[in-house]
Amino acid sequence: MSLTRKLTILTTSTVFFVTLIAAGWGFFVSDNQLEELFDAELAQSTRIVQGLVEHLSTTQSEDQLSETLTKTLELPDDIFGTGEEEEGDEILPGGAGHRYERKIAFEVWSPDKVPVLDTLKANDTHNVQPGFAWQEVAGFQWRTFTLKDDVTGYWIRTAQREDVRDELSQEIALGNVLPFLVILPLLAIAMALSIQFGFQPLRKLEKPVRNMAPENIHPLDESLAPKEVVGIVQAVNGLLRRLDQALERERRFSADAAHELRTPLAALRLNLEKACEDNPEQYRDLIQSVDRMVHLVEQMLLLSRVDAGTDFSPEYHNLSAILEQSIADVVPLALKKDIEPVLEDDAKEALVSCNVALINTLMRTLLANAIQYSPEKTAVTTRLEPSADGYHISVCDQGPGIPPEERERALSRFVRLDQRKGGGAGLGLAIARRIAELHDGHLTLSERPDHQDGLCVNVWLPARPKKSRLGRS
Template sequence: MTHSLRNRLVLALCILVTVVGVVQGISSFRLSEEGMRALLDLRLEQVANRMRNGYIEALPAFPSRGSQPPRDIVVTIWKGDADAPYRSTDPALRLPRDAPSGFVTNLVGGEPWRIYTLRETSLVIQVAQRSSVRHELAEEQALNTLWPIAILVPLVCFAVVVVVDRSFDRLTRLGAEVQSIDAGNLQSLPTAGVPLELLPFIDSINRMIRRLARSIEVERKFISDAAHELRTPLTALQLQADNLQRDIAPGNQERFQELRKGIARSGGLISQLLRLARADASLEAGALERVDVSTVVVDAVAEVLPIAAARSIDIGAEEMTSAYVQAIKADVGVALRNLVSNAIRYTPDGGKIDLSLQVRDDLVWVEVTDTGPGIAEDLLPRVFDRFFRANFDIEGSGLGLSIVKAIANKYGGTTTLRNRNDGQTGIVASISFRQAHDYAPVRALDAAHS
């Protein structure tokens, strides 16, 4: 199972922020409750002190019953040894006169009250408040402290997501650059702006890229040198075979022709290896030219027309659009000739091959569609591998599509190969090149069939 480092980091930080917020909220709630209770106690004490300082007579001697709101405090004044209070804001409520000085919580009238008692020589002042009211007031005040935290935690989580995403942007770009690395693009990854923690990782990748580049360059040089070295003796062998043909006894002619075909196949393989070496070679910007792809398509078709005519294969263009690319014309020609030659090789006699040239998403696409037997779906991912052949009954070197892919990669294009899905058997082979923009407006060409 694949885990996302970004998601795990965001989740961990959000959980941490939430836990800290919850702990802070609980602490703030408790502290606020305690602070509110202390403030309410201070209020009771202050009222008692004011009563002692001359405000006793301000209390009504005979207050009306039910005139005091239930949330308000109750003040009771006792004088001498009288059994009844001297003054009281609620005569129906009998506070315990014998309560100790200071604060105490007692049950009065069946409910808990917070009572502050102040004792003088012949005077007892009691100030009380319902515990339920105190709890309600403390809770309301404490809840008010939770709103900032309740708003702040989601905002911090959102900030965590933004910060993590921005931090991972560089990794995402590096990932895209790593994905673009292949045999045609072996540029080292940039280290500018890379976090220090990632530098060792990037350096190791760059060292690997350099080793891979050296290895591929050695392979390319070997293929090129070997092909050059082998071409000369094979050409000499072909000439010698041609010179010997008239001296071969009639009974040995068949075997001699097989020998000549073998020499020719070897020569063709050497030529393909040379083309592959050239396709893999580094691109020199000075060698690029403005190439009319439609002209190259016409040339590729003209080259195979005799073979197509001999096998009654109908080859032509369904859609042709004038399009230009910045490339080496010989490379474009090799790629298109290989696609068309492949289609000729796999299309049965009397079949049909259609070519199309289109411009889509700033890319010039050439598609070659044949009516051959197609390729098994499980073999399609391997068709661009070097020396891979899907059908050993048909002669070939297994390098043609590898050359096409190497040329496409060289110019930043792509290659695809898929079975037809229009009810017919066959293959749709495509290659794309980046479009050049410094030419006249696009014009449509008439489709021509031979």
């Protein structure tokens, strides 16, 4: 899992759980505060009725007071409804009031506790106590507030259904919490984008490392690194410098060793030829061994030059003409085994930006390998065809082939597989692949298209390299 994804998941999860906890706590606090507010409103309503009773009791008898309070405070609808009428708008049609009014009840008793107004119909005058209380009436829980008027001696009680209080408190509490829940996905997206933006400097460091070639190792720009990873960048730069020095020593050793061996080997071969003038068969195996050593030295020199990438300048050339010349160069080798080199050119005018000497070396290496491992009186087919933004070259022989699991290893340096017998040193395919890579191309091995015995070496070259590595000094 990437660090970006891990941080995004951790931070988003943390914010999610913290927001849920905050929302739950906010809901709990809001619900309790609203209960306190409803109790205060209940007490206030009771005191309003108390003031009304004080005013009317001075001019009206109990019967008249009961009639006046009933007309004023008793609603025509049943306060013990099932709640189905609560669906829809809160405002009643025609300005008749609010639907929650149906869930509020008033009771007034005379000083001797004779009912003057009784919309609740609790019938519990014997158990009336001042203050707040919970009471069950007709299957509903009611919150009540009762007080006694010290002036008139009347008892007044206001009651509100619990389900109405809960509905109101939950709606208001959810209204306070809901914005947190709605904004949570937006916050998660914003955090993910912020983390992505914060890792941009690391991605800028990744690109030069990914595009760095072995022949062009250079330190990373520390100014692009955030302060937290400057130490890592410095350590990587130290490693890159040591790696560049090691590769340079390896290239110099290969080149120096090859140069030092070339002259003694040439002298040794010349002396052997003179020594075996009278009896050439006696020294034939020895001369062949020297020839293999000379070939190895030449390949090591070529590999060191290719790795260094020096003195090569790419120009636009006709790839078809290069292939024709490469095939002509190996015709003498093919004639020794009665092998027919075949060129199938579907591109004709295939212009590519390349180094002619390197591409010619690549093709001669592939053709020589194909001829070496092909049976006598067979054909080696070279095919050139256009592909996306470049050209595809395939060289197919009819030899023993290479198993799929061994093909990648066969492209490594100094690797020779048992079934690919011959006098090589295991550098030919490695050199060919390196030349393809220098041209921003690639080289792979595959079976023949007709699934017959043999091997196909496939090379793809861009018409124009994206970033030429040639000409490095």
